[in-house]
Amino acid sequence: MADPTKQTADFDALISETGAGGEVHQQARDDGERLTTAQGVVIADNQNSLRAGAPGPTLMEDFAMREKIFHFDHERIPERVVHARGYGAHGTFTCTRALGDVTRAAPFASEGKETEVFVRFSTVAGSKGSPDLARDVRGFSVKFYTDEGNWDIVGNNIPVFFIQDAIKFPDLVHALKPAPDRGFPQAQSAHDNFWDFISLTPEAMHMVMWQMSDRTIPRSFTTMEGFGVHTFRFVNAEGKSTFVKFHWKPRMGLQSVVWDEAVKSNGADPDRHRRDLWDAIDRGDFPQWDLGVQMFDQDFADGFAFDVLDPTKIIPEEDCPVDLIGTLRLDRAVDNFFAETEQVAFCTANVIPGIDFSDDPLLQGRNFSYLDTQLKRLGGPNFTKLPVNAPKGCPVSNYQQDGHMQSDARKGRVNYEPNGWGIGPRAHPLEGYVSYRQPVTGEKVRLRPESFADHYSQARQFYISQTASEQGHILAALVFELSKCEEPAIRERMVGHLTHIDALLAQDAADRLGILEMPKPPPAAMPTQTDLKPSSALSIQSPPPDSFKGRILGVLISDGFDGGMLMALKSAVEAEGGVVRIIAPRIGGAMCSNDNLHPVTDQLGGAPSVLFDAVAILPGTESLAKCPAAVDFLRDAHAHCKHIGATHGATDLIAACGLDGSPDGGMHALNDPASAKAFVTACRGLRFWEREAALMA
Numbered sequence: 001m002a003d004p005t006k007q008t009a010d011f012d013a014l015i016s017e018t019g020a021g022g023e024v025h026q027q028a029r030d031d032g033e034r035l036t037t038a039q040g041v042v043i044a045d046n047q048n049s050l051r052a053g054a055p056g057p058t059l060m061e062d063f064a065m066r067e068k069i070f071h072f073d074h075e076r077i078p079e080r081v082v083h084a085r086g087y088g089a090h091g092t093f094t095c096t097r098a099l100g101d102v103t104r105a106a107p108f109a110s111e112g113k114e115t116e117v118f119v120r121f122s123t124v125a126g127s128k129g130s131p132d133l134a135r136d137v138r139g140f141s142v143k144f145y146t147d148e149g150n151w152d153i154v155g156n157n158i159p160v161f162f163i164q165d166a167i168k169f170p171d172l173v174h175a176l177k178p179a180p181d182r183g184f185p186q187a188q189s190a191h192d193n194f195w196d197f198i199s200l201t202p203e204a205m206h207m208v209m210w211q212m213s214d215r216t217i218p219r220s221f222t223t224m225e226g227f228g229v230h231t232f233r234f235v236n237a238e239g240k241s242t243f244v245k246f247h248w249k250p251r252m253g254l255q256s257v258v259w260d261e262a263v264k265s266n267g268a269d270p271d272r273h274r275r276d277l278w279d280a281i282d283r284g285d286f287p288q289w290d291l292g293v294q295m296f297d298q299d300f301a302d303g304f305a306f307d308v309l310d311p312t313k314i315i316p317e318e319d320c321p322v323d324l325i326g327t328l329r330l331d332r333a334v335d336n337f338f339a340e341t342e343q344v345a346f347c348t349a350n351v352i353p354g355i356d357f358s359d360d361p362l363l364q365g366r367n368f369s370y371l372d373t374q375l376k377r378l379g380g381p382n383f384t385k386l387p388v389n390a391p392k393g394c395p396v397s398n399y400q401q402d403g404h405m406q407s408d409a410r411k412g413r414v415n416y417e418p419n420g421w422g423i424g425p426r427a428h429p430l431e432g433y434v435s436y437r438q439p440v441t442g443e444k445v446r447l448r449p450e451s452f453a454d455h456y457s458q459a460r461q462f463y464i465s466q467t468a469s470e471q472g473h474i475l476a477a478l479v480f481e482l483s484k485c486e487e488p489a490i491r492e493r494m495v496g497h498l499t500h501i502d503a504l505l506a507q508d509a510a511d512r513l514g515i516l517e518m519p520k521p522p523p524a525a526m527p528t529q530t531d532l533k534p535s536s537a538l539s540i541q542s543p544p545p546d547s548f549k550g551r552i553l554g555v556l557i558s559d560g561f562d563g564g565m566l567m568a569l570k571s572a573v574e575a576e577g578g579v580v581r582i583i584a585p586r587i588g589g590a591m592c593s594n595d596n597l598h599p600v601t602d603q604l605g606g607a608p609s610v611l612f613d614a615v616a617i618l619p620g621t622e623s624l625a626k627c628p629a630a631v632d633f634l635r636d637a638h639a640h641c642k643h644i645g646a647t648h649g650a651t652d653l654i655a656a657c658g659l660d661g662s663p664d665g666g667m668h669a670l671n672d673p674a675s676a677k678a679f680v681t682a683c684r685g686l687r688f689w690e691r692e693a694a695l696m697a
Contacts, residue, residue, distance in 0.1 A: 053442015166365020
């Protein structure tokens, strides 16, 4: 085990070597192992890519970054190094607002224009065999098959990232993944390596707040947002540039689960998210998201409180509204999981005329990296010939030849350009892709701009934008994760960072972790701005969805149940666009009160309440009070703050769970059809969060 004193000393050394803008002045040391390239060249700076000036782009001659990411991209065969566990579907994007005045991009050429798409959702940290409901960032990547080529928005369900420069990506993922000596933990960040790295990386603090929030345990793919993360450019036909950030807004609203529910869901159904998407498409309840854009000019960027090129920062919607410009609908499941979901290849560098890059250093590194990964995974340079990757809306014509998996050989003698034979494709200066003419000047340096140096202000803004319940979940997540760290120094460093975000949060975390003396906060390159206002768009719980659409009511019945009440519940749920699943002690069915056998969808032992958004208890003459699975079903639903409907026959089960003395507004009596409708209406509100405070008292 490492010496905590030495870890603290290393941290202090890192801070002392880091300037206000994050530039690392690494001093020569006579002792210790030198970091080198694979060619043996000692590396002077392992924190920053080589750039053309502080605001400038990353330079291709940065051999140290190139080698580092190249080796990282080829570490696994054939599974993706990150985002290995994914699930995809086909669909259509429909433009609802033409943007020809600001961009040439084909999908936005005219209102009503449709573009075929493929979407892949994923977790980041786990292997292909990991569970869906790990606490993790979710990938949200969209491939547009436009009539001017393929365009990929390679995003996440979080609008920011842990790091500011791509050169640190291998270090981040190495720290997050299973430790190299023991091979665990799998699909989780609750371990020493991850938090050791994070505690020495102040720029990650904003992302940590998002990671510890309910955003990383979403109810389903269909109830999470997607973000392009980076700032891109729209470019119109005249060459005018407008900065843009991409947002996917789910039609079902934002929804999540609670941590205990996530843990139990992974045991009951580790494929819950992919099953939910498949079932929704199969029943014709096609998931939809609206595409929104934040568009702004250079004057806005210059006047904004943070650097719009910093991938650890957002632009609050109150400062720059999100304009909705189109709708994504997923309406077709894949025909073959391997051929499509596993072989689809996304790349941030896949752009079309009208879309261009900014100088965000993380984006620049991603543009450089993805082809390496695809070459390793898919076996050669011709992976674009695979149907899921091939352009669909436009012809493909070039002189690329041979290579593994080549299936599209050009006929004739000409395989070069220019040629004197007068045949073959030529470049077209008017129709072709033209990069935005951005002036680039500056010295070749490795540094972070001063404008990237504020690591805590937006982390605080995110935290104060949460409801009291959500803040409690963030605290609980931090305590859970940090309690898994064996090194006290790591826990103390993280609590020190929290003091820059919110003093009470830091104190509560210290108390729950048993830290008796409040750790000294690390030096901050810039002081926390405490005057940033809360942003309502950053909370999941407020406001809740206005219907029960797409959600599932689990109805527990037993022999002798009230068939009329079940029909009333089904009618009310289906009117909302929801789904009813019927659970009973036996999969063969249950007899209703008029002695008819009613089919069921789930057997009680295999259908815990964590799989449903709300529950109703309709026992009959067969009591459920002595059934352990039924007791767990109701107790968990109550502990997870779900709305619970119950007929009078459930009285003994409620008593067996110890809940008869603590009724609340989330427990509803089911007496007649009107009460069934009122119950389902109440279920629109996601959870009865008021119960949470009472349970924790």
